[in-house]
Amino acid sequence: MRSTIQLKRPWLKRYDPTLVLIYLTTIIFGFTAIAHQNNLGATASLIAGDAFTQYGWVIGLTLSGLGIGFFLSRYVPDERLVTLFISVEILLTLVSGFSVVLAFWGYLNLPHLYLWFIRLVALLISTLIGVEDAMLVRVADKREQDVAQSVGLTFWFSNLGGALAGFTFGQFLMPSLGIFDLALVLGLVDGLAVIGNLLYFRSQLSRFSLKLALTLAVLVALFVTLLGKETVSSQLTQRLYEDRVVKEWNGPYGSKVLTCSTSNTCKLFINGQLQFSSKDEYQYHERLIHPAMSLLTQRIKGRPIDVLIAGGGDGLAARELLRYPQIGQLLIVDLDPDMTRQIALEEPVLSYNQGALRDPRVEVRNEDAFTFLRDDDESWDLIVVDLVDPDNVQAAKLYAQEFYAFAAARLSHDGVFITQSTSPWYAPRAFWTVNLTLQSVFPHVVPLRWNIPSFGDWGWNLASRVPFQVEDIVIDATKTRGLTTEGWHASLHFERNEWAMRDELRAKGIVSTISSPAVLLYYNQRGTWEDWGE
Known part of the structure; x- marks a missing residue:
């Protein structure tokens, strides 16, 4: 006897290219978002110390920002869904890619408010991710015509990307690239994902050329900053220390910086904390x-x-x-x-x-x-x-x-x-x-x-x-x-x-x-x- 039970809509049964792109985007931005937030936590710990508190703030702000983003997405009308989705991705790429640069800028120019500035950046990133995820759910729902499945798959892929970032951040990403380069590289990955979405959804977008030009401008800015990383990173790091920075090491157990003064007194810092001074x-x-x-x-x-x-x-x-x-x-x-x-x-x-x-x-x-x-x-x-x-x-x-x-x-x-x-x-x-x-x-x-x-x-x-x-x-x-x-x-x-x-x-x-x-x-x-x- 033939079974009468049939699946309503098997997962990606038709291999809908729109759904494939949506869920791939969800994985990519889920990965980069968590990596960016971990990186901001590491940056705040390096600058201010007290990693226990800094990571606690980042985790809390990430969850809060996602909730704010989900809430704000309700004000996005269906007819502008794809257009605003792309705009949010472009802004997210810009802010997150330059997040460490912004954090150092805040420390150097807002001496009494820099931690709150870094936290504001973290909140903005997570809010944009929340808006993006909520809009991806709605775009997917238009294809799936099954809200439970579109919600479930979107958040599954987003969390999968976040989990991969969590597994690899401490052991591979941060030790291999360091906080400065990592933010820029993740920003480039985000930007390439935006380009893919721009080209695929071109027919549904208003002001396509402007959005493409803005995305390319962000990518070029990130790439140029990455090429000049030695100069930019050194200048930012140097402004954190009184004496000349002569060596830097980045590894799974923190950032080490060696500085030396004109009188040849050298100091070693681990995660911004002085470990020793050769003078005493x-x-x-x-x-x-x-x-x-x-x-x-x-x-x-x-x-x-x-x-x-x-x-x-x-x-x-x-x-x-x-x-x-x-x-x-x-x-x-x-x-x-x-x-x-x-x-x-x-x-x-x-x-x-x-x-x-x-x-x-x-x-x-x-x-x-x-x-x-x-x-x-x-x-x-x-x-x-x-x-x-x-x-x-x-x-x-x-x-x-x-x-x-x-x-x-x-x-x-x-x-x-x-x-x-x-x-x-x-x-x-x-x-x-x-x-x-x-x-x-x-x-x-x-x-x-x-x-x-x-x-x-x-x-x-x-x-x-x-x-x-x-x-x-x-x-x-x-x-x-x-x-x-x-x-x-x-x-x-x-x-x-x-x-x-x-x-x-x-x-x-x-x-x-x-x-x-x-x-x-x-x-x-x-x-x-x-x-x-x-």
């Missing part, structure tokens, strides 16, 4: 390494001292450690291969770290420090945490109780743990949260600080399972450039109100964990360097 980085790294090594050289006799550095891919902490002949194995676990394979091995950083990563005692692994410590079964005498500040969820887990518990489990009986802990002045609650989180794992924790000219007042925390007296730490001045035993003692000074803040947080039971990253929340409530300077 020794003040940071000497306090990170030598107090801990003083304890260890007293405790451990007759065998090598094995050290694990979490982060520290620039080799500067390793340089200080290699001054001690007692060092045995020195393992650097740094997630970013750009740092360990390029930056640390190229001038001028190679001179600063004195070729530390080429020392036969040094091994480098490009792995996540959290995962490494969780899975590692070796014992370490010293674990040094020399990582970026906890300004995002990924970084905050390396300041969490779970991470410190893994570290404590990997320390030898006499082992010592030390971590950079942000600024006790600039981000005091974040600093004391690190201290209290360490105290939840280690019975003996000592905070220290020093005023480093490039960073301001900076802090560390030294921890051990074995009791020690700070007076027992004697700095070997033959191994340091500036730090002395007296300087070590000066590093231990905190005022009464600072201890009171720690006690207040302790009374609240503040400990940073993966599920409740208090250090991230407090870090994002920090002041500004301008506040510090007042």
Whole structure:
């Protein structure tokens, strides 16, 4: 018996070229829209820091803009549907293609409003996408004559394009092109899609020649800007920094910029945040390494001292450690291969770290420090945490109780743990949260600080399972450039109100964990360097 059940309208049964073009356009603009929004989030994070907040804003604005766009599309009359659809695509290509240029322009010319300007650009892009998607649904519905199918397929293809962008942005698109080139290339892709739609819908368009001329003008502008990218990008990047930009690296773990002044002082920035200045980085790294090594050289006799550095891919902490002949194995676990394979091995950083990563005692692994410590079964005498500040969820887990518990489990009986802990002045609650989180794992924790000219007042925390007296730490001045035993003692000074803040947080039971990253929340409530300077 022959079945009487028949499909009403199989998907693209007739291979309608109009539908094929519509759904292909939906995929392309779905892909480029999400890639553009991710790129704007990365740009805002690079300029302003605090990726946690910036990406949150971009996601919220993307969803809001899509809703606004859907709403506005209801005012587009059917007789002008295709014409306005093409006009929206042209405007979207222009705004999104130059979105990073606009973001930098806002930062340089609107110093107090630049974040809101970047957010306005993100909102405009998502609103245009919303209008475009809604109009594509209506164009498709005229062909399908089945609103459920046209809505379902349009949003399916749009989300498919967005998903592809999400999967490839962090691992391929941004590392391969960088934020500046990526926006321009995506704009060119959008522009070519507009050309295709223009030619196909030519008979239904008013002022076809004008629209074609505008689209070609946008494409030419994008292409010329891309050809001159070195000049344009360098000029925009240069205006972000006081000193001359000499090198830039873009990778999956952020943007790195090296600047050098006329006095030959060089600074390394990661995602816009200063990592070190060659003029005074020794003040940071000497306090990170030598107090801990003083304890260890007293405790451990007759065998090598094995050290694990979490982060520290620039080799500067390793340089200080290699001054001690007692060092045995020195393992650097740094997630970013750009740092360990390029930056640390190229001038001028190679001179600063004195070729530390080429020392036969040094091994480098490009792995996540959290995962490494969780899975590692070796014992370490010293674990040094020399990582970026906890300004995002990924970084905050390396300041969490779970991470410190893994570290404590990997320390030898006499082992010592030390971590950079942000600024006790600039981000005091974040600093004391690190201290209290360490105290939840280690019975003996000592905070220290020093005023480093490039960073301001900076802090560390030294921890051990074995009791020690700070007076027992004697700095070997033959191994340091500036730090002395007296300087070590000066590093231990905190005022009464600072201890009171720690006690207040302790009374609240503040400990940073993966599920409740208090250090991230407090870090994002920090002041500004301008506040510090007042």
